[in-house]
Amino acid sequence: MELIMMVCSIYCFLIGMCVASFMNVVIDRVPRGENFVSGRSHCDSCGKVIAWYDLIPVVSYLVLRGRCRYCHSKIPVRGFFIEIFGGLSGVFCFYRFGFEYETILMFVITMILLAITMIDFDTMIIPDGLNIAMFLVCLVLMFVRQMSLVDSIIGMFCISLPMFLLNLVIPDSFGGGDIKLMFASG
Template identity: 55%
Template sequence: MEKILIIFYVYAFLIGICIASFINVVIWRVPQGLSVAKGRSYCPNCHHTLAWYDLFPIFSYLLLKGKCRYCGVKIPMRDTIIEFLGGGVAIFCFHRYQFTWDTLIIFSVIMIFLAITMIDFDTMTIPNGLIIALVVPAVLMTILHPEITLLERGIGFFIVSLPMYLLTLMIPDCFGGGDIKLLAVSGFMIGWKGILLGAFIGVLTCGCYASWLLITKKTQKGAHIAFGPYLCFGIVVSLMYSEFIIHTYLSMFGLK
C-alpha cells in the first residue's frame, strides 16, 4: 500500500508542476491582454518559438542550465519556483484530502490564487477573468460542503466586501476593485466565519509586511502595496484550517 501511495504522490507532483507551468503562462499573458489558449510559447528576449522539449516543467530549466537554448539569456528562476510550488501544493492537497473531490477543488483554488498573487505583485491589479474562474470552485464547494448553508455563504459574500466597497466610495482608491471582488467570491465559497478569519489574517499579514517596509525605509508612508496576495494567503489558511483556528481561539476563553 505504501508503494502505491508513493506512486500517487509522484503523480500528484508531476500534475502539479504541469498545472503550475500553465499558471506561469497565465501570469505572463493575461496582463498583456494575450490569449492563454492560443499561440505558441516563445522566449521573451529573442522571441524564438520554443520547441516541445523546451517546455518540460523544471526539467527543461535544469537541462538548459537556466538559459534560453536559442539566445543564451537567463530564464527567470521565478517560473521554476512557481512550478516547484505547484508540485508541492499538489502533494500537500493529496496528503490532506486523499481520494476526494476536495483535493482537486482546493488545489484549483490555490492555483488561481497563485496567479492572482503574482499578477497583483507585478501590476497592482487583479484580472476579472481570474475572479470569474474562482466562481467555478466556489459553486462546487456549495455542493460538496452543504454544512455551510446558502445563508452563511450569502452573508459571507457581503460581510467584508460591502464595507470595503462603501469605504472605497468615501475614500477613493483605499481598496482596489479586484480586492473587493476577490473577497466577495471567496466569502461565498467559505462562508461568513471563514471570510472574516481569512480577511483578518490577510490584513494582519499585510500590516506586518508594510510595517517592516516602513521600518527598513524601503517604502514611504502613503505608498500603495498589493493587498491581493495577503488576502489570498489568509483565505487559503481559512479555507483549510478555519474550524481548527476558531475552535482553538474560543477554547482559550472557555468558549466552544
C-alpha cells in the first residue's frame, strides 16, 4: 500500500507542476488581455518562441539556470516557485482527500486562487473570468459534498455582503473583484 501511495504522490506532484506551469501562462497573459489557451510561449525579452523541451516544469528552469536559451536574459524565479507550489498542492490535496472527486476540485480551487493571488498582487485587479471559474468549481463542489442550497446561499452572502456594505460606508475599502471572489467561493 505504501508503494501505491508513493507512486500516487509522485504522480500528483508531476500533474500539479504541469497545471501550475499552465497557471503561470494564465497569470502572465490574462492581465495583458492575451489569449492563454492558444499561442506559443515566447521569451518576453527577445520574443523567440520557446521550444517544447524548454517548457518542462521546474526541470527546464534548472537546466537553463534561470535564463533564456537564446538571449540569456533572466527568467523570473517566481514561475519556478509557482510550479513547485503546484506540485506540493497536488500532493497535499491527494493526502487530504484521497481517491475522491474532492481531490481534483480542491486542487483546481487552489490553482484558481493561486492565479487570482498573483494577478491581484501584480495589478490590484481580480479578473471576472477567474471569479466565474471559481464560482463554477465551487458549485460542482457543493453537489459533490451534497451541501444544501440554503447553506450555500448563506455562505455566498455571509462575507460578501458585509464587504459590500463596508465598501458603501468606506469607499474603496475593498475592490469589486474581492467582493465577487467572496461571493463565488462562499
